[in-house]
Amino acid sequence: MDQLLSVLIPAALIVGALGAWRRVRLWRQGRPAAVNLLQGMLRMPRRYLVDLHHVVARDRYIAHTHVATAGGFVAAMALAIVVHVLGVENVVMAGLLGLAGLTMLVGTLFVARRRLEPPARLSKGAWQRLPKSLMAFSLGMLLVSLPLGGLVPEGAASVLTTLVLGVLVGWGLLELVVGMGWGGPMKHAFAGAAHLAFHRRPERFSDVSGEGRHPGSRSTALLPLDLDSEQAPGSEQSMGVARPDEFGWQQLLGFDACVQCGRCEAACPAHAAGQPLNPKKLIQDMVIGMAGGSDAHYAGTPYTGQTTGEHGGAPGERIVPQLVEPETLWSCTTCRACVEECPMMIEHVDAIVDMRRFLTLEDGATPEKGAVALDNLIATDNPGGFDNASRLDWAADLELPRIRERPEGVDVLLWLGDGAFDMRNQRTLRSLVTVMRAAGVDFAVVGEEERDSGDLARRLGDEATFQQLARQNIATLSQYRFARIVTCDPHSFHVLGREYPDFGGHYRVLHHSGLLAELIDEQRLQLAPAASGSSLTWHDPCYLGRYNGEFEAPRRVLRALGMEVREMARSGHRSRCCGGGGGAALTDVPGKQRISDMRMGDARDTGAEVVAVGCPQCTAMLEGVVEPGPQVLDLAELVARALVVSEHNSSTLREPQEEVPA
Amino acid sequence: MSSGIIVRRDPRAERIRRNRLHPRHHEFCQPAARWMGPNGVMRRNPHTVAAIGPNGLRRLDRSGATVTGGPSLRSVNDESHEQRRQVTLESPDFLVAVVPECPEGRLSSHDRDLFGLARQLADRDPASSGAVVAITFDHNAPELADAGADRWLALDDDSYAGYSPETRLTALETVARSWSPRHWLLPDGPAVGSDLGRRLAVRLAGLQPGSEEARAAARVWQVDGDHCICRGGGEHRDIHRPLPQVVLALAECAEPVSETRHEARPITLDTAPVPSIRRVTDHGRVAVDPSCIALDQAPFILAGGRGIGDWPGFHETARLLGAAEGASRVAVDDGYMPRARQVGATGTFVTAGCYIAVGISGAVQHLQGIEHCQRVVAINSDPGCDMVRRADLALIGNGDAILAAVAARLEARQHEEYRHDVA
Amino acid sequence: MTSPEVRVLVSSGRHPVSGRSGAAREDARAVEMALALAGEGVTLLHAGDPADASLRYYLGMFHEVPGLPSVGRVGRLDLLSMPAESDATSLLAEQLRHAGASLVLTGMRSEIGEGSGLLPYLLAERLGWNLVAGVAAIEHCDSESATILQALPQGQRRRLSVRLPCIATVDRAAPAPRQSAHGPARRGQIRVIEPQESAGVALDEPRGQWRFEPARVRPKRLKVVKGGSARERMRAAASTGGGGGGRVLSDLDPEAAADELIRYLESERVLQ
Ligand SMILES: Cc1cc2nc3c(=O)[nH]c(=O)nc-3n(C[C@H](O)[C@H](O)[C@H](O)COP(=O)(O)OP(=O)(O)OC[C@H]3O[C@@H](n4cnc5c(N)ncnc54)[C@H](O)[C@@H]3O)c2cc1C
Ligand code: SF4
């Protein structure tokens, strides 16, 4: 037995290593990027134990199971090498090996239990085999340790049992060690570890979150595309990603780490709405593209309306439409629910936007209304094609101070966003102005010089237009002095605050919920308590919550209004998107239902009379849901309604109070 | 109906109408019901569809085609021509040539405006009187006397039929050589309407190179003395320039003649135009199913929303009205209408002259799509909804019932017309 | 069928809202029609300022569209360098005479400058080529002739065949242009051709005496209602003139509402 193992284990390790080498080669097909090998390896364990488990622990069952199984396996494997290959045979070692095997076996039993009736989001196929392989290995190791530890007499093993044991351990080694390198479910361990070590967004991990590209952020800003180098005249390089080998190699590595747990699938609003997108399948398609082949072996939920086996790809071949249909990419709202949920820290949104960049910048294949919006952005600086000089028309009677007229500077620069062209959002803006005036906030607006932040262009893949708008806005802002920017549009909030730094614009940006919370904390607003018994629910906008971690400020404001805040089934970092982000409202890929209808359903289920929102896009999407349903009101409107009007500023208040339906 | 100039019955035209195989059959049978106004907006001629027979009754042509007949009893001209002053001109000092487009074989309002402008130029100087010569390529062009023509050259040979720019151009060139009109006025409309004028402009300019007079003015919208104002490219500039020989004028360039009536005395050319080789061949019109006209080009739309309960009734009413069908997104989502029929921000932006919205509340996303509609009618049970606010006419009530009543009336009307004909 | 050589005359346009220069909408349709017809056989042609950046918009349209001919990776634009305010006709005519193309597409009118729409006619006259105006689609094209659908009002079409060489002006009813993509726009090749001495760029003299002014709003023609009873005239005047909001008729039974609707449609000449 001992001899058998001393051969089997090294053999498995060598074959596994060869496979791993091949795997590394697959990853390195991607675009090069330098990494620090040693530093990455050193950082990996902590990232695994802290950051990854932080995500995994949201599902306690699988978290514990994974600790037992993976921990047991690593220990058993290490000990087995020491005992059987290096020949350090003693009772202690044997005992430890037995213990490791036992721990792993217990974990494995839980794995097996989950696999008895697996939830829909889990992939089947080879993954159904995994618990058996794990069991074979752990049982084998446990049994092998028994004679060594003297629990069973040394010679008790007959040829038959040796053979059985050998097969068990051999099977286990094949799946766990060889499979880790050569593919199969256990590939995730190797790829996952490497992915953690060399993640393209190191800021996502607690060890370096203070440094890097976006210090202190959740690293949700899209990475800039270097337009000049990638399209030098005569360059054959195309912009964005057309083929799997045009992803960065770290991205390919990331895709390879996917465990097909389907958490992203369960979180994805587009998938739930029956649109042809499933983030898990998308990541698997990327793996197929990287390695070459068809999706026939994919054993999870397909894209709605498509059957597996009809698509395939290769590293050097176009992804769209051979491997992935364009509708899949255009269904995404960039809500990041998938990224937030992914235990392997895979970056779905980056991948989707990279592929969209190619479709828009090289292929001219943005869906129709999206293309119209892009043309408008280029010609008029706003997606609606309005005369940009009319951005302040709605506020003619409010006499908003322009920053141009305040060379000495102001505290708050109010960034209007494109909601300024929308009658509904103008009510919100009016309310916000009323509240700021009531609190005596020193503010001004940019006015006609303000352009769209570029959010829509960027998510639709038009990096060129985004960068153009960003540069122009930064140039405009550089002329003025202000302490911070406040906006009631979370998209502007995110883009100005998180994505402009890459282009030299560094600002303190606040969402209006943050400002309102601050004003309330400082007791600068006199608010009348709400009628008792009135209840509302807060819809977390993706670009405020998941993108920027602001969950608390709006809730603090709502509580200050004295209303009962009921939480929807999906809220906070798991909030469900309204369906309006990432240009999805324009691309409007047909599904079985609408994301906004589902979200309104969530709100309705709470029984609240009002769904409070903090985003013009969410307002439009949720108000677009047919009645009946809770009333949709912006945070600013709710605060304005509750303001106690004192004599001297009543004049500015009358208007909005009439407009806000009681 | 005393005028002898208005050709009420034209045996040749009637013959062609009955003969479906005649090469010009389509021209005589197309309803001259609609044409493009100055801003690309569809307009309709109220005098068509059913023709008025000699006894003053509506009649249906047995050929099955819609007949382009003489003026109806309610014609504007008939109402006013009793009061018009007859003008005759025996020996004019100069000529102003007008080549009306006569889309579908009759004067359009654009053509009438052009005659108005021609009169302005001809009558400008009391000391020297000009005659307005109408040149038509169709014997069937009536109403020239009321439009303001003193003379009428009808070139109605078959070689001018359909799209025949080369033969028409040679004919005009012959006119230019024979009579040297002081001015040429041709319509500058959207699409092909402006084609012949540009050809003539270029041809005449070639005859007198370098002359500023010869450089045609296009898109003229006002003439003042011997200067004119042209709308420049992109609609954002006006060009003030001396009035040249050839003037291509936009619709509403002048008021149509309404006070006087003229002779429209037929005249002929002494020298026949040299026939030219036709290098462009007209194969005739292509049948276009009204329901296949792209929504964004449809001139008249009946749109339904969530308030529609009776969809078959809706389709029937649309058919009877001759309207293209549109829908709100909810109607599309619910599967009652195909996605291509959705009007609005994420559907189609429409430009219909008339848009009827039934059971559509008027969400911003929907209203964005009808921003460029001229007239909007709302039929809705809720008088407070935004569509009612947007509408030029709002009918409050049950949409299904109102549409059913409309359908019943239109159907009855068709029956009536048929009975008239049989009687 | 080998794809024919097609030239498209393009010039920059002016955005109706912002006034920013960009693509001219009809020219973009002409480029679309050419690319859909001839793919790689398309070359764009412009006479004017070599620094005009908006021309790149058209080069951005040189990308593949499923089901249409391949356009090649790099778009081609020949630019005849010419000072502003000069007459492009002779330059373009010379270029076309030697280019070997037999089909030339262009928009109906330019969006900047005079916008008279005379240029294609001047070229056709000078070259002795045929001209077809208001093209909605090209159904077929070989080296001898083309079959064309001409746009008529109200979505109607007329089929023509024309011998080549021919200049065709493209109507707004033609298929909408494909998106202009940044990559091909940057990559596209602009070949600047300096005019030869002999070509003699003529300064456009008569234009010197013209006065260009911002467009005045044209007065709306009042609807003259002649005849009918006094009540009908009143109704007609009330139904449109009365600034802003429309009429709201409630408390009607369906029959009465139907009558109102039909009467309205008739008075607005939507229905006869
Ligand atoms: C991003 C986004 C894009 C959108 N894009 C579009 C778009 O392109 N196009 C579009 O249309 N919508 C669009 N919407 C949806 C839009 O917000 C509305 O939900 C939709 O237009 C409402 O359709 P509706 O008017 O048919 O239904 P409703 O709003 O439910 O209105 C039904 C109307 O019918 C009336 N009614 C009911 N019964 C009767 C009856 N028996 N007789 C007469 N009237 C009756 C009611 O009074 C009501 O006014 C979009 C929404 C979003 C969020
Ligand atoms: S991408 Fe992440 S969340 Fe989705 S299945 Fe793979 S590992 Fe799970």
Ligand code: SF4
């Ligand atoms: S970002 Fe949102 S919509 Fe896009 S794939 Fe992820 S979960 Fe789905």
